[in-house]
Amino acid sequence: MTDDDLLARHRAVLPSWMPLYYDEPIEIVTGSGRRVTDAAGRSYLDFFGGVLTNMLGYDIAEVREAVERQLATGVVHTSTLYLIRQQVELAEKIAQRSGIPDARVFFTNSGTEANEAALLVATNYRRSHQILAVRNSYHGRSYATMGVTGNRTWSASSLSPLQVAWLHSAERLRGLLSRLGADEQVDAAVEDLREVLATQTAGDVACLIAEPIQGVGGFVHPPDGLFAGWKKVLDETGILLISDEVQTGWGRTGEHFWGYQAHGITPDLLTFAKGIGNGFALAGVVGRAEVLNAVPAVSFSTFGGNPVSTAAGNAVLDYLLDHDLQANAARTGAILIDGLRAAAAGLDGVAEVRGKGLMLAVEFVRPGTREPDPQATARVLEACRAGGLLVGKGGLYGNVIRMGPPLTLTEEEAREGLAILVDAIRQVLAGEGGAA
Known part of the structure; x- marks a missing residue:
């Protein structure tokens, strides 16, 4: 079965008000630790955890x-x-x-x-x-x-x-x-x-x-x-x-x-x-x-x-x-929020980086304004996926990237995900700047 077949079957039997992420929705078929693999064999570092639900990650022996x-x-x-x-x-x-x-x-x-x-x-x-x-x-x-x-x-x-x-x-x-x-x-x-x-x-x-x-x-x-x-x-x-x-x-x-x-x-x-x-x-x-x-x-x-x-x-x-995962959330969360704030400091389209621990968000606005930019947010979501990172989306205006990684996230994985996210943000905002 191809992804397209499953997508068509999904649309044929499930209600239209159930959204799917991505222009080309993915089926997650396996997972281990903080990583998942889709039906096409592509691996991703998961920073959304089934909407903050897979708190320990995947395939935890205990x-x-x-x-x-x-x-x-x-x-x-x-x-x-x-x-x-x-x-x-x-x-x-x-x-x-x-x-x-x-x-x-x-x-x-x-x-x-x-x-x-x-x-x-x-x-x-x-x-x-x-x-x-x-x-x-x-x-x-x-x-x-x-x-x-x-x-x-x-x-x-x-x-x-x-x-x-x-x-x-x-x-x-x-x-x-x-x-x-x-x-x-x-x-x-x-x-x-x-x-x-x-x-x-x-x-x-x-x-x-x-x-x-x-x-x-x-x-x-x-x-x-x-x-x-x-x-x-x-x-x-x-x-x-x-x-x-x-x-x-x-x-x-x-x-x-x-x-x-x-x-x-x-x-x-x-x-x-x-x-x-x-x-x-x-x-x-x-x-x-x-x-x-x-x-x-x-x-x-x-x-x-x-x-x-x-x-x-x-x-x-x-x-x-x-495993004192609360302390790990504080430690790895600090890597992410400090890195994001440093990277976003010179980016006009980022209004705010906020959060606590492993509950983090980046809010996007149209450059030079406080007007929400859900289109840029959607492009960042797609760019993260292309880079091998799964993140979420939300906010009152749909202009916020949300992250809730598993609390078992390692420092190395935090830095890996941070690099992908920062690259995605810069890529999208630079593209918007060029279009203007």
């Missing part, structure tokens, strides 16, 4: 062996109506690591489901369907999570079961708060929260849901301390804080195990997904018992936290901690 041991028992599924040893053991580890006192864990299959569950818990606990959300955010593709997603590209429906009021984001290039310094921005954001509560709500708000670093939004992050300013206001009336850690969890930022820890507070609920399964469907929500037990009905998850996915999750978390 994860494979843990899954194989579970498969050898013949028990792939039992449902949560039965005791699942792997599930309990993983819940114990996550509860202990969450920072939330007297924590309970509910497992789901994806970040969307995790956020949906967190919203269900918060609205039941507070007996209100009023939600605070942040502009430029992304929380999932389900009915409620679309309602709290502040990015029109991903909001497939204007209908929502929630009443949502919007806070200003930490967008530092174009947002209304971008003109301010870090301390002033926090103060203004807190004032904004107070005004929104006073003017757009009935007072009995259920929660504020926010990403410590906005993933789909282009890895935009606020000044450290913003969540603390928000939480001080929320605590005055008991409004819950949900930290969406689907992309920021497990030490990816290098600085902390969870993104919320940069702000010196503890959320009432946190959601997790992606990296903990290293490709297996695994996600969930953590909250203190009083909050998570607030759902006044029987509920369970048919596949969430199943024996196979939690076997993988236990192996992933153990590997992450045993």
